[in-house]
Amino acid sequence: MKKQSIIYSLALTALFSCTDLDEELRSELPKEKAEAFLKENVDFSSLMETVYRDFDSRYIQHAGCVWLFQEISADAAVVPSRPSGWDNGGVYRQLHTHTWVPTNPYIQSLWRGLNKGIFDATNVLSFEPTEALAAEARFLRAFFMYSVLDLFDQVPFREPGDNLLEASTVLRGKVAADFIIQEVEEVLPDLPVDGPAYRASQNAAHGLLAKLYLNRGVYENRETPQFSSSDMEKVMAHVDAIQGKSLDFYWDSFVPENNSASSELIFTIEGLGGVRSHSMWVWWHAIFPTEMTLPNGGGWNGFCSTPEVYDLFEENDIRRYYEHPLTEAHGYNAGFLTGQQTDADGNPLPDVVFTKEVPTIVGATLWNGFRPVKYIPDYQYPGAANNDVVLLRYADLLLMKAEAQWRNGDQESALEIINQVRVRNEIGPLDEVNAQVLLDERGRELFWEGHRRQDMVRFGTFLGEWTLKEPSDPKYLIFPIPPADVLSNPNLEQNPGF
Numbered sequence: 001m002k003k004q005s006i007i008y009s010l011a012l013t014a015l016f017s018c019t020d021l022d023e024e025l026r027s028e029l030p031k032e033k034a035e036a037f038l039k040e041n042v043d044f045s046s047l048m049e050t051v052y053r054d055f056d057s058r059y060i061q062h063a064g065c066v067w068l069f070q071e072i073s074a075d076a077a078v079v080p081s082r083p084s085g086w087d088n089g090g091v092y093r094q095l096h097t098h099t100w101v102p103t104n105p106y107i108q109s110l111w112r113g114l115n116k117g118i119f120d121a122t123n124v125l126s127f128e129p130t131e132a133l134a135a136e137a138r139f140l141r142a143f144f145m146y147s148v149l150d151l152f153d154q155v156p157f158r159e160p161g162d163n164l165l166e167a168s169t170v171l172r173g174k175v176a177a178d179f180i181i182q183e184v185e186e187v188l189p190d191l192p193v194d195g196p197a198y199r200a201s202q203n204a205a206h207g208l209l210a211k212l213y214l215n216r217g218v219y220e221n222r223e224t225p226q227f228s229s230s231d232m233e234k235v236m237a238h239v240d241a242i243q244g245k246s247l248d249f250y251w252d253s254f255v256p257e258n259n260s261a262s263s264e265l266i267f268t269i270e271g272l273g274g275v276r277s278h279s280m281w282v283w284w285h286a287i288f289p290t291e292m293t294l295p296n297g298g299g300w301n302g303f304c305s306t307p308e309v310y311d312l313f314e315e316n317d318i319r320r321y322y323e324h325p326l327t328e329a330h331g332y333n334a335g336f337l338t339g340q341q342t343d344a345d346g347n348p349l350p351d352v353v354f355t356k357e358v359p360t361i362v363g364a365t366l367w368n369g370f371r372p373v374k375y376i377p378d379y380q381y382p383g384a385a386n387n388d389v390v391l392l393r394y395a396d397l398l399l400m401k402a403e404a405q406w407r408n409g410d411q412e413s414a415l416e417i418i419n420q421v422r423v424r425n426e427i428g429p430l431d432e433v434n435a436q437v438l439l440d441e442r443g444r445e446l447f448w449e450g451h452r453r454q455d456m457v458r459f460g461t462f463l464g465e466w467t468l469k470e471p472s473d474p475k476y477l478i479f480p481i482p483p484a485d486v487l488s489n490p491n492l493e494q495n496p497g498f
Contacts, residue, residue: 042127051124051140052198054117055269058147059450060389064109066147067450069479072096074452075308075466076443080364086302093361098463098472102480102498111482115156117144126160135190139200142183143208143267149176149219150454153478154492170491174220181212194244197259198270198388203242207266207392210238210400218458222477225458227407235404242266245394247424251324251334253393256378256386266392273378273386304369305448306467307356310336312443317427319444326376337371361468374448395421395445403438414438421445435459473497 059066071077072095079096081087094100100107121141125134148155155176156168171179188205195201213234217225245263252262256273259265313320313336324334331344341352351367358369378385402417411433418441419429425445430437439459443452456462463472475497486492 044124044127044129044133047120047124047127048133048136051117051120051137052270054113054120054144055140055391058110058113058117058144059269059391064106064113066110066114066151068106069095069110069151070450070453071448073098073100073476074456074462075306075469076447076452077303077309078306078358078361078369078468079302080304080358080361080368080468082302082364082366082368084301084366087362096361097469098476100476100479102483102494107479108482111148111152111479111485114144114148114151117141118148118155118157122158122160131190132192135187136200138183138187139191139205139208142180142187145171145176145180145183146208146212149173149180150215151479152481153219153222153495154481155180156489156492167489167491170489174216177212177216177219181209181216184209184212196270197265197268201267203245204267204392206238206241207397210235210397211392213238214400214404215454215458222457223474225460229408232404232408236401239397239401239404242394242397247395247398247420250319250425251322251376253390254334254374254387255324255326255376256380258390259388262393264394265388265390266394266397268388268390268392271378271385271387271389273381274384301366303371304354304358305336305372306358306369308466309443309447310338310356310370312440312447314427317444318425319447324376326379327373330377330379332373334373334376337373358467372448390449395424396442396449396451399438399442399445402433403442406433406438 057065072079072092077096079086079092081093086092089105091104091106094104095106118141121137121144124137125141129137145155145157149171153173153176155171157171157179158164158168162168184205188202188209191200191202191205193202197204213231214227216231217227220226245266248262248264252258253264255261256271259268259270310320319335321333321335327334329344331342331346337354338356339353341349341354343349354367354370355365356370358364360368375385375387375389378387380386398417398421402414405411405417406414415430415433418433418437421441422429439455439461442455446452446455453462457477462477463474465471475495478495480495480498481492483494486494
């Protein structure tokens, strides 16, 4: 059997399971016949759903996801080993202390998972979908490519119909950024203007383009990025092009019904209460010790905030502390869980006293580290929450616009946006803006949303020192490629220093 015939037979087997096709599926199909059959019978809704489900496992689940790499490797979160576990062979420790190696299993999982998203989106395009479906698939592919670029600096890429037995092309740095930008700009007119935030839209495309233009200078030179005036103008233009979005009450973006409660959400991962969710793991880490009575605080008692992030917040900032009805009824608050915890009746929970400091990354106590409650728990579906996981929202874009204005010398307009965000969160306005103000406000507004590493790289602080982490080598501005993948694709090169 010819190799391409094998590929098309496998594609048929994956797409169809009807018994009346069995005889044909088990025979050798010529390439031309297989192509025609697939294009006539392909189920685009199933293929597209596969791509959306790739976001589930690669952006929020803790074992090898974008969230983990953006927050744990930065100054926002830490996972010390505790009596309840969480050493995991040092994989979390490597990420936080900037000592990771190419064989780190979470690095391998993330690399391959994100590239699977690219592959699955390209697969949709292989069957000549309508212009609208093609635009949707190309946008989703571009989002995965952007994440690979941001984390690894090298993006394997195939055109639809490329021979899978040949090595893929590899795009790097600014070349990759330019390609992704062109892809999104080309498909933008064919996307719906808006709609559910968990589906591709023009708003989502504008949000992604703003991210790309803001970071394009980083992708050209990560150690000393330069931010062109024209790129910053593009950031502002794409933020201004967002339609129908506005700042809402902060916590509405994270409640179980956030897709309908908030007008800020631009691109999300859909949670289906009782069916599918990956937001639940974020809040179980925080509330498990206060909800359960297991002697060791529960198996989810691992992730915690660094003191640096908590100290960014002013005392009356509702992002730091808010008594949300859904949390208050169970004896705790949204924001950060600090100090003595209580039950729903206000009675102190024995020994559950969170401390701000995390003195060691190996052998920490059960209660070292304040615990952020970012997503409001869904008690109707505690095992599969209804919260949609936020990838892009309007406040993030506004702060990107403020940064672009500041980089282009317009401090007054930048300060106006920053204060708009601050006043929304019940804290007073600032009198001036500088790099530290911008980074700090993003740290407050977007804490534990999966942006911190990228922001710190852009502002030149990612290699610095913070809790349980010493200054690090510039090679840690990007992650290494799994060795087996480098060996299998001659177009890939291991990133410098690894």
